[in-house]
Amino acid sequence: MFEEGGRLKAIYGADKVYDFTLGNPTDEPPQAFRQALQEIATHPVPGMHRYMSNAGYAETRGAIAEVLREDSGEDVQADHVIMTVGAGGGLNVIFKALLDPEDEVIISAPFFVEYKFYITNHGGTPVVVQSREDFQLDLEAIGAAITEKTKAIIINSPNNPTGVVYSGKSLDQLHQLVEEKSAQYGRTIYVVSDEPYAKIVYDQVKVPPVLGHIRNSIVVTSHSKDLALPGERIGYIAVSPRIDQVALLVDGLVFCNRILGFVNAPALMQRLVAGIQRESVDIQAYQEKRDLLYNHLTSIGFEMVKPEGAFYLFPKSPLEKDIDFVEAAQKHNILVVPGSGFGQPGYFRIAYCVDKAMIERSLPAFTALAKELGLPK
Amino acid sequence: MFEEGGRLKAIYGADKVYDFTLGNPTDEPPQAFRQALQEIATHPVPGMHRYMSNAGYAETRGAIAEVLREDSGEDVQADHVIMTVGAGGGLNVIFKALLDPEDEVIISAPFFVEYKFYITNHGGTPVVVQSREDFQLDLEAIGAAITEKTKAIIINSPNNPTGVVYSGKSLDQLHQLVEEKSAQYGRTIYVVSDEPYAKIVYDQVKVPPVLGHIRNSIVVTSHSKDLALPGERIGYIAVSPRIDQVALLVDGLVFCNRILGFVNAPALMQRLVAGIQRESVDIQAYQEKRDLLYNHLTSIGFEMVKPEGAFYLFPKSPLEKDIDFVEAAQKHNILVVPGSGFGQPGYFRIAYCVDKAMIERSLPAFTALAKELGLPK
Numbered sequence: 001m002f003e004e005g006g007r008l009k010a011i012y013g014a015d016k017v018y019d020f021t022l023g024n025p026t027d028e029p030p031q032a033f034r035q036a037l038q039e040i041a042t043h044p045v046p047g048m049h050r051y052m053s054n055a056g057y058a059e060t061r062g063a064i065a066e067v068l069r070e071d072s073g074e075d076v077q078a079d080h081v082i083m084t085v086g087a088g089g090g091l092n093v094i095f096k097a098l099l100d101p102e103d104e105v106i107i108s109a110p111f112f113v114e115y116k117f118y119i120t121n122h123g124g125t126p127v128v129v130q131s132r133e134d135f136q137l138d139l140e141a142i143g144a145a146i147t148e149k150t151k152a153i154i155i156n157s158p159n160n161p162t163g164v165v166y167s168g169k170s171l172d173q174l175h176q177l178v179e180e181k182s183a184q185y186g187r188t189i190y191v192v193s194d195e196p197y198a199k200i201v202y203d204q205v206k207v208p209p210v211l212g213h214i215r216n217s218i219v220v221t222s223h224s225k226d227l228a229l230p231g232e233r234i235g236y237i238a239v240s241p242r243i244d245q246v247a248l249l250v251d252g253l254v255f256c257n258r259i260l261g262f263v264n265a266p267a268l269m270q271r272l273v274a275g276i277q278r279e280s281v282d283i284q285a286y287q288e289k290r291d292l293l294y295n296h297l298t299s300i301g302f303e304m305v306k307p308e309g310a311f312y313l314f315p316k317s318p319l320e321k322d323i324d325f326v327e328a329a330q331k332h333n334i335l336v337v338p339g340s341g342f343g344q345p346g347y348f349r350i351a352y353c354v355d356k357a358m359i360e361r362s363l364p365a366f367t368a369l370a371k372e373l374g375l376p377k
Numbered sequence: 378m379f380e381e382g383g384r385l386k387a388i389y390g391a392d393k394v395y396d397f398t399l400g401n402p403t404d405e406p407p408q409a410f411r412q413a414l415q416e417i418a419t420h421p422v423p424g425m426h427r428y429m430s431n432a433g434y435a436e437t438r439g440a441i442a443e444v445l446r447e448d449s450g451e452d453v454q455a456d457h458v459i460m461t462v463g464a465g466g467g468l469n470v471i472f473k474a475l476l477d478p479e480d481e482v483i484i485s486a487p488f489f490v491e492y493k494f495y496i497t498n499h500g501g502t503p504v505v506v507q508s509r510e511d512f513q514l515d516l517e518a519i520g521a522a523i524t525e526k527t528k529a530i531i532i533n534s535p536n537n538p539t540g541v542v543y544s545g546k547s548l549d550q551l552h553q554l555v556e557e558k559s560a561q562y563g564r565t566i567y568v569v570s571d572e573p574y575a576k577i578v579y580d581q582v583k584v585p586p587v588l589g590h591i592r593n594s595i596v597v598t599s600h601s602k603d604l605a606l607p608g609e610r611i612g613y614i615a616v617s618p619r620i621d622q623v624a625l626l627v628d629g630l631v632f633c634n635r636i637l638g639f640v641n642a643p644a645l646m647q648r649l650v651a652g653i654q655r656e657s658v659d660i661q662a663y664q665e666k667r668d669l670l671y672n673h674l675t676s677i678g679f680e681m682v683k684p685e686g687a688f689y690l691f692p693k694s695p696l697e698k699d700i701d702f703v704e705a706a707q708k709h710n711i712l713v714v715p716g717s718g719f720g721q722p723g724y725f726r727i728a729y730c731v732d733k734a735m736i737e738r739s740l741p742a743f744t745a746l747a748k749e750l751g752l753p754k
Contacts, residue, residue, distance in 0.1 A: 026427075034421060037421075047405075048608075049606045050403075051607045085610065085640075086638065090638070091638060093638075230427060233640060233641070233643050259498065261468060261469035262462060262466060267608030267609050268609060
């Protein structure tokens, strides 16, 4: 997608192409991050680039545990946190540690497509269930998909690509389901909560803390979005302290972090994020971008669930085939991703982690596109 | 090993424990690195923490290609280089891309023990052959181990744990062997050259460029040792431009870098190492440490091959079982790693990437240990 965007920009000029394909924020990291970087660069700490324990610095893990403790009310300690090479790295570590051959992992569509690789990389089998029409979890469908081979269920809230936030009630129901099914099959089923967008929520919405709602939960996240550091590959895994034999699970995760070749999360970034766990990019600015696009697109006839978080819109495709729509949009220099890329044909994704000015410039192009397609229908 | 060292230091005092277990340099990165970090921190470049192409920044890859071109005489371009999360990350990417189920990878003992995981992680089978008594490659043994299932041969020079540097002649012979066997079995056998110690060589020794000597070679390395940045996880893969369908191989490597969750090498580190490819830590200081330990240990009766590179000594264990020797040494507060940890029982490894003062303080302890064990025999 990088390459296609670059190609069109070379032809039409950068300001005439509206690239909404990538979850690669144009935001800069918060000022507190930049100050911390400047401080450590001008006053380096001896040994700050060396290996540390494969789980990461105790200070960083402690700072994260403190925030998780406050937010979830659970007894999360530094030993429950493992620093990772982003959430993508963390998910690979989790599935390497959890999965035996033929184990199944349940995913709710639409979903971040790499999940399938993260599972099959380590011998597992992805099992996709459809989420509800409002993109909330369909607990009945998940329950029906659980078998004696199910090892884990991935959830992702705020969701990529829909922006939907799962309610505390649905997490409680998922907890209940997992407890029952774990008892029925005599083995633990884990809920793996991928939540890099947890801080990016709007309209006073709060993301319910998964560690507080689900006993057998493993949280994985990164600072790619909330601190706008995607290229730096800094994230973490936090395991629920209520998991049986939790220390053994942590040992397995740390071991897998090492043997998969991550070894440890980048040292300098670990140090920098330790002190800014309550910081984030400007969420209000994202909300303005969401509103700008959501209001315009719905006013010209596009249909979509109003997202409560993340920086994505996931409208219905006005054409039957989402690929056809993406091609039609491209003729207006609008670049979006087809829903089939997220296991959900008939929709398309807009990533609005872009400059507001580009969004504003894109609105007439969307209007022309809607007109061409005969919207509103 | 981190934990055991810490435990003894807590009991006896940090200056009374001689910890030679870890390849975790106490050196700081070169001044040029620190200056580059300070410069970028005080004058940040917009977008410098964002995702880039999964292969890494074109500028960094170009700078590395230029150095490889000069050193090997081969036509290495930026497109032949993929930035990785250290060499450990790079090796996982390589084996994920290369291996089909049941494929075999040949390793020469003694070897870095994680190689076995890196191979089995991706469905491969490690096949260990013994190197010669002087720890040079045993080409006859390697030839005998090649079967129709062999996909790759790992070499590691300067070697961990022996410090041995493979000669240009032996690389030429390996090239010849691989060409013959590839033709015989009708499939490419790759030589994967893990070379993080390539710049750490002594006595005017030069490491022969593998890309120049072996057509089907893939180099993987990191700046963990030569720039003393192990915690930052910055390395790269460079493929021989002479490999058939080299572009397809590169595509596969870049794809695997993404789906294994590395996504890209840490952005800031990529930027920093681009301009300092000819820099390194103080090699003369390492040579002095090697000489200090090698001269003392041989003078009191230990036997070993004199290493030409890396920062390891690999002496014979004076006791039949290397584990017994390691325990005997521990009673003198000397911490070393048994050779069985490298697939070579009957030896032990000393990592001398430590402060010179600690080496000097350790010499009487080694003398007392040698006396206790009745050396010289």
